[in-house]
Amino acid sequence: MSVYTPLSHRQLAAVLDGYGFRLRDYRAASHGIENSTFLIEAEDRHQQPAPLVLTVFETLTHAALAPYLVLLAHLAEQGLPVPAPLTDHGGQDQITVAGKPAVLMPRLPGEHDFAVDLDRCRQVGALLAQLHQCATGTLQTLPGERQRLETLASHLDQLPDDHREGAKALLSDWQARPTGTTLIHGDLFRDNLLWQQGRISALLDFYNACLDYPEYDLAVTLNDWCVDRNGKPVAEREQALLEGYRESSGQVDDSLLLEALAVAALRFWLSRLAGPVSEHSEGQGSKDPEEFARIFQWRIAALAG
Incomplete structure (x- = not known):
């Protein structure tokens, strides 16, 4: 980091x-x-x-x-x-x-490896299913993703004119939903896994974890693992990840996932707009907001049908 x-x-x-x-x-x-x-x-x-x-x-x-x-x-x-x-x-x-x-x-064994193939997508889906089935009764209260989204909403005015109103409506609709009760990672990007001999060896960085819908966690993950350089969804990867999830007893509401994909893309677009690269950091700093602007365009178009 x-x-x-x-x-x-x-x-x-x-x-x-x-x-x-x-x-x-x-x-x-x-x-x-x-x-x-x-x-x-x-x-x-x-x-x-x-x-x-x-x-x-x-x-x-x-x-x-x-x-x-x-x-x-x-x-x-x-x-x-x-x-x-x-x-x-x-x-x-x-x-x-x-x-x-x-x-x-x-430090758990393994190394970062950003390669993506269908087998890795299945492994990621299976790991998410395992996480989502963990008991939560003994945990202390975690900050909710809805709180983060509410804070990030203050940056909606930084969006281009042609996306601003649609993004506001999307976020408002999502925030009006009751909060889910499943333990989610909330940030399962490729840099939060380690690999050893082609298998997942470590799941890292739980500081966005909270209770919410499993579909939202899947959406965050799909938006990193299953899109191309232009932000366009790669159907074969999505299918593999969701197959791995379902084969490990995960259940998915497809209509909820469709909305969550757009919300998750918007969330990380806004968070990147909110966090410019620090002049005082050694390393990669914040990431490019335009990456998630492109993903959001694909996801909001799919949601609109």
């Missing part, structure tokens, strides 16, 4: 010492746009290699971060390929680094 809070070798070594690790090497991760993330090579107290990830949160407070850490531990216990937070010598699962909340986690 982009680094907004640079840390020195000495600072990172001090952080790891609080967990019983010794720093060997580190580098800033290059994917993502919201937080500062460091990939760390360390040794444990038995001098065994310990690959780790330190994330410094740029906007979340300690209190706001807590429900997500409970979620990660919960999902890891249920067998999903999710990294659970480590605890320091004081038993804390979050610390303060450079005045900001931070979390240390084990």
Whole structure:
């Protein structure tokens, strides 16, 4: 991910010492746009290699971060390929680094790989189905996607004239729906998965997770995995992802999915308009809003019939 809070070798070594690790090497991760993330090579107290990830949160407070850490531990216990937070010598699962909340986690095996084929789409669909079936009774309250959408609505005036009114109406209709009750990831883009030997090895970045409709989560995912460079949906990929989802006991309301695809495209168009590239970051910064402008055009046209 982009680094907004640079840390020195000495600072990172001090952080790891609080967990019983010794720093060997580190580098800033290059994917993502919201937080500062460091990939760390360390040794444990038995001098065994310990690959780790330190994330410094740029906007979340300690209190706001807590429900997500409970979620990660919960999902890891249920067998999903999710990294659970480590605890320091004081038993804390979050610390303060450079005045900001931070979390240390084990680095799961695998690498980012942005290739897309039908088998990978099926795997992604199956993983989403597994996530959507997780129990939520023991979780702490998570911020809702509807709250994020309400905040992003303030940027609707940045849209071109020919899309502004339609986007407002779409968002209003969606917000009027009762909120769904399924646990969703909310951000399953290709940079939030790791792969090892062609199989998913890790699902990352749950800081948009919430309770809502599974169709919305599918829509976010389909809009990244199953479109071409012009934002046009690729039918074969969509079919593969949805087949993987249904084969793993996921259920889909097709009409709701059609609307969710347009809403999800609008959501990420607006969020990219709201988050310009930081001049103070090291890494990729925010992504191009026009990518989702193109996707939105295809999705809103399909919804209009």
